[in-house]
Amino acid sequence: MIGSISSTPARAARIAVSALFFLQGLCFASWASRIPALQQSLRLDEAQLGSILFALPIGAMVSIPVAGWLVARYGSKVCVISGAACYAVVLSSIGLAQTPWQLGLALVLFGCASNITNIAMNTQAVSVEAEYGRPVMASFHGYWSLAGFAGAAIGWGMSKLEWSPFRHFACITVMDILTLLVVSRFVMQQDVVARRTRTRFTWPGxxxxxxxxxxxxxxxxxxxxxxxxxxxxxxxxxxxxxxxxxxxxxxxxxxxxxxxxxxxxxxxxxxxxxxxxxxxxxxxxxxxxxxxxxxxxxxxxxxxxxxxxxxxxxxxxxxxxxxxxxxxxxxxxxxxxxxxxxxxxxxxxxxxxxxxxxxxxxxxxxxxxxxxxxxxxxxxxx
The missing domain is CATH 1.20.1250.20 (MFS general substrate transporter like domains)
Structure with a gap:
């Protein structure tokens, strides 16, 4: 039974969700690899940079309850595709920042989009794992880690070519959107595990x-x-x-x-x-x-x-x-x-x-x- 499941839709969903994890890791690593260039272009000292970088986890934290509710209300497929697309678009907006406050605002939005994508993506991973009937969750996170190496290497290459952060990020955004158009049809239509659980919030046990x-x-x-x-x-x-x-x-x-x-x-x-x-x-x-x-x-x-x-x-x-x-x-x-x-x-x-x-x-x-x-x-x- 497991073999027949994993050879058809679940296998395609696993590949699609792996691609989503890789894309999110690539976007994050692309941003991280160009922090020195953004610091230089905005003329930020270390204290100023540190304060602005705090905007990203703030965006992630404030969006967590909303992300959970959105996934419960609309399903992880809608949230992961829309969230990943927004994440990629916001990445390009980071490259357009001309002032520290613009960069801070972009990072808040980057954190929000990241977290919505993350919750929806992991919900998809849980559903795929349920279909497989064996552990597959860690491999998804492994692709995120591999994307970190790829993003760092691409960022290094872009720096050597003296490409601006916006030009670099725009290329990643286009690649991300095109990939999403391909994989969106293969992600899980329903959250398999979620069908058995309540969708309204109660105090966690x-x-x-x-x-x-x-x-x-x-x-x-x-x-x-x-x-x-x-x-x-x-x-x-x-x-x-x-x-x-x-x-x-x-x-x-x-x-x-x-x-x-x-x-x-x-x-x-x-x-x-x-x-x-x-x-x-x-x-x-x-x-x-x-x-x-x-x-x-x-x-x-x-x-x-x-x-x-x-x-x-x-x-x-x-x-x-x-x-x-x-x-x-x-x-x-x-x-x-x-x-x-x-x-x-x-x-x-x-x-x-x-x-x-x-x-x-x-x-x-x-x-x-x-x-x-x-x-x-x-x-x-x-």
């Missing part, structure tokens, strides 16, 4: 709250590696400027590889066991970075963190999507709301602790949060 707490811990662990690994290698590992990005590259490479391989191990060992192992890998990787602050060992530690933390959110989304308490979109929005708080709290937390106690002490706190994931995973049915 213990399971969703626990999943949200795991997502919160994972977000801080992941955000710390994104924002602080280069600083850590420079100030604690004491490497040259040429090598201070080695930990980040190891982290991202391991993240992409782990997501593409995770479905096989999840099917064999179960979500609970894999989540527990992810917490151990995350905490262990941070401890290696802290206790052995040398280039090879610190790089290996970052690799372990990437292999562990990257799988947590896909597995949490898969578990939340099967909730019988809320509609799939609302359940994912609930978990995302709690989880995304980690991205907001993490940077100032690390900065504050590092200022008075050093980065290694700050990283100890993050290692403890990684260990919390293992404890929480053992207390919730996934």
């Amino acid at each position: 213990k399971m969703l709250l626990m999943l949200g707490l795991m997502a919160f811990c994972a977000a801080i662990c992941e955000g710390t590696m994104d924002d602080w690994s280069g600083v850590y290698f420079k100030k604690v590992v004491l490497v040259s400027a040429l090598l201070d990005g080695a930990g980040y590259v190891a982290f991202k490479g391991a993240s992409a590889a782990a997501r593409l391989a995770a479905d096989f191990f999840t099917a064999r060992f179960g979500r609970t066991q894999i989540l527990q192992a992810c917490g151990i890998l995350t905490a262990g990787g941070y401890l290696m970075v802290i206790c052995l602050p040398y280039f090879i060992t610190a790089t290996l530690g970052c690799l372990l963190v990437g292999a562990g933390v990257s799988i947590i959110v896909p597995l949490i989304n898969s578990a939340a999507g099967r909730s019988t308490q809320l509609h799939t979109g609302l359940a994912l929005a609930t978990v995302s709301t709690i989880g995304n708080m980690g991205f907001l709290i993490g940077p100032p937390l690390i900065g504050f602790v590092a200022k008075y106690n050093g980065l290694q002490i700050a990283f100890i706190i993050i290692a403890l949060l990684g260990a919390c994931i293992t404890v929480l995973a053992s207390r919730v049915k996934t």
Whole structure:
């Protein structure tokens, strides 16, 4: 039965949803790769840039409840196609920004479109996984990670060609829209899991709250590696400027590889066991970075963190999507709301602790949060 399902519409839907994940990752990486160019063109110092960059998570946070309701009301197909198209168009508008406030406004809209697309896209992924009858969620997130590498490479090439951010982003927008026209006919017509759940909001139960707490811990662990690994290698590992990005590259490479391989191990060992192992890998990787602050060992530690933390959110989304308490979109929005708080709290937390106690002490706190994931995973049915 599973074989016949996966060979026809579900297989086409899986390819289409994989393409959607890749397109969203490509748009985000394209924007991120041209931040230095936008900073230079708008003549922003680091403090001003940091303040403006905060607009993106604000847009994402305020749109989470709306995104959940839209998916529950209109279905994930309508929301994912329209959201992805808006995301691509807003990307081009970022390149048109001539003043800091215009860039900030564009980033708020970018965050809103991103989150609507993200909730709808993961709802589609949950439905595809239900049709397959086996874990496939992590592979979708793996394509997002691969798109990050592609977007970074394209951005580097565009910079070398001295293309303006708008010209670069416009090309990505056109490619995105054309791809959406092709894949839109293959995405799931109905949210399979959502047909069994309520569409009106009720207070989330213990399971969703626990999943949200795991997502919160994972977000801080992941955000710390994104924002602080280069600083850590420079100030604690004491490497040259040429090598201070080695930990980040190891982290991202391991993240992409782990997501593409995770479905096989999840099917064999179960979500609970894999989540527990992810917490151990995350905490262990941070401890290696802290206790052995040398280039090879610190790089290996970052690799372990990437292999562990990257799988947590896909597995949490898969578990939340099967909730019988809320509609799939609302359940994912609930978990995302709690989880995304980690991205907001993490940077100032690390900065504050590092200022008075050093980065290694700050990283100890993050290692403890990684260990919390293992404890929480053992207390919730996934």
